[in-house]
Amino acid sequence: MDLYSGYINRLIEAFSSLPGIGHKSAQRLAFHLVNMPKEQVEHFARTIVDARNNVCYCKCCFTLTDQEVCPICSNVKRDHSTIMVVENTRDLAAYEKTGKYEGVYHVLHGAISPMLGVGPGDIKLKELITRLQTDEVKEVIIATNSSLEGETTAMYISKLIKPTGIRVTRIASGVPVGGDLEYIDEVTLLRALDGRIEL
Ligand code: ZN
Numbered sequence: 001m002d003l004y005s006g007y008i009n010r011l012i013e014a015f016s017s018l019p020g021i022g023h024k025s026a027q028r029l030a031f032h033l034v035n036m037p038k039e040q041v042e043h044f045a046r047t048i049v050d051a052r053n054n055v056c057y058c059k060c061c062f063t064l065t066d067q068e069v070c071p072i073c074s075n076v077k078r079d080h081s082t083i084m085v086v087e088n089t090r091d092l093a094a095y096e097k098t099g100k101y102e103g104v105y106h107v108l109h110g111a112i113s114p115m116l117g118v119g120p121g122d123i124k125l126k127e128l129i130t131r132l133q134t135d136e137v138k139e140v141i142i143a144t145n146s147s148l149e150g151e152t153t154a155m156y157i158s159k160l161i162k163p164t165g166i167r168v169t170r171i172a173s174g175v176p177v178g179g180d181l182e183y184i185d186e187v188t189l190l191r192a193l194d195g196r197i198e199l
Contacts, residue, residue: 008034060131062107062124064089072096072104079103081138085128085157087111087145095143098186101193103141106131111149112156118149120156128157132166139167141196158199169196 004012008030015026033041057063058070061083065071072078082103086092092105110123131137140161144150158168172195184192 057107061105062109062127063092063105064107077102081136082141083128083131083137083139084141084143086143087150087153091143091145094184095189095193098190100190103139108144108153111144111147111153113149113152116149123153125157125160129160132161132164137166139169141169141171141193142199143171143193154199162199168199170199171196 011030011033012023012026015021015029016023018026021029033044036044054066055064056066056068058065058067058073060069060073063070063072067074079102083106084092084095084101084103085106085108086095087108087110089107092107095101095105106124106128108123108125108128110118112118112120112123128140132140140157142154142157144153144157154170158170161168171192
């Protein structure tokens, strides 16, 4: 039995497809949306479409940006010889918020997970190696999460880079196991960075 109109059902379905949104939350959001003033809904919808259409990967570090090269990569004051490797743009934002890291980043957009069928070719790893071949890089700091996937990825990257002679370090594991970097406070992030170990 269909309790709601087809439009509402489709809206609930659309919300349910988002991460972390269950059926109940999807219902609540859908009803909230159809009760909002029309102009507000149009603005909301336009914001989503505009973001999707205009956000792209930085051609250097692969973070999400609306420019060809992101503001961090195009900043000459940053130390371009130190690259911090993170799993996603949210992790980059977490380190940026500390305001203490002066190097640049490389965003993998995922982590190696044999269980989920994510291999080295599915993340921006090839792009990192290309960067190391063309840029003057002295140190690669691996700041993937301390989850099984994050550790697997860190080991894989370190084995790849080691033979090149570039210094490879891993942020200290003051970061709780399985913890996403974005939920960790700035002090802990900085301590993890300062206490990084050689791989
Ligand atoms: Zn960039």
